[in-house]
Amino acid sequence: MAGVVRSADGRMKGAFSGRRRWWMVLLLVLLIAVFAIMQTKWVARWMYPLYYYDDIRAEAGQYDLDPLLVAAVVRVESSFAEDRVSKVGAVGLMQLMPDTARWIVQQPGAPRVSPDDLKNPKVSLAMGTWYLNYLIHRFQGNEVAAVAAYNAGPNRVQEWLQAGKWDGTLDGADRIPVGETRHFVQRVFFMFDRYKEIY
Incomplete structure (x- = not known):
C-alpha cells in the first residue's frame, strides 16, 4: 500500500x-x-443590542445629539436596565442622581417630568438627554469633556481642565485623574464607535 x-x-x-x-x-x-x-452585522447586533432606540432617537433629536452617543451612555451606565439603582443612589437607564434630577427640572427648557419617576425609561431618557446636552454646551461642544462631566460632575471636570490635569480629549483620556471617570469615558466612546459601525 x-x-x-x-x-x-x-x-x-x-x-x-x-x-x-x-x-x-x-x-x-x-x-x-x-x-x-x-x-456579520447580525452577530454584532446580538452582541451590542440597542433597546429603547425609538425613545432615545426622539429625545436626542430634540437637542440635535447623536442618538448613538446617548445609547452608548445608557449602555455603559445601566446596560439598558430601567430599574437599576447604583450603590451611590443613581437611578434608571441614564443613572441620574435624584439631586441632579431635581436640579434639572428647575432649569429653563428642561423636560417637565417628575424627578421621582427616574425608573420610568421615558423620564430617565428625557432628563438624561437634556443633561448631556446641557453639559456639551457647558463645555463648548466638547463631547468627551461632557461625558466625563456626566460621570464626575461638571465642576470637577472644569477644575481638571483649568489645572491642566487633563486636556479634554479622548486621546488624553488616560490622564483623567479619577479611574472611574477615565474608564467611563473610554467605555462610552468604545460603545459609540461600535454602535456607529453596526447601526
Whole structure:
C-alpha cells in the first residue's frame, strides 16, 4: 500500500497522519467560518443590542445629539436596565442622581417630568438627554469633556481642565485623574464607535 508506513509493531502510521491532516483542515475551515459569522452585522447586533432606540432617537433629536452617543451612555451606565439603582443612589437607564434630577427640572427648557419617576425609561431618557446636552454646551461642544462631566460632575471636570490635569480629549483620556471617570469615558466612546459601525 503506497503512502502507508508500518511501525515496528505492525500498525499503519500513514492512515492516521492522513486522518489527522483531514481533521486539521476541517478545524481550520470551521474557524474561518466562525470568524466570518462573527463579522456579520447580525452577530454584532446580538452582541451590542440597542433597546429603547425609538425613545432615545426622539429625545436626542430634540437637542440635535447623536442618538448613538446617548445609547452608548445608557449602555455603559445601566446596560439598558430601567430599574437599576447604583450603590451611590443613581437611578434608571441614564443613572441620574435624584439631586441632579431635581436640579434639572428647575432649569429653563428642561423636560417637565417628575424627578421621582427616574425608573420610568421615558423620564430617565428625557432628563438624561437634556443633561448631556446641557453639559456639551457647558463645555463648548466638547463631547468627551461632557461625558466625563456626566460621570464626575461638571465642576470637577472644569477644575481638571483649568489645572491642566487633563486636556479634554479622548486621546488624553488616560490622564483623567479619577479611574472611574477615565474608564467611563473610554467605555462610552468604545460603545459609540461600535454602535456607529453596526447601526
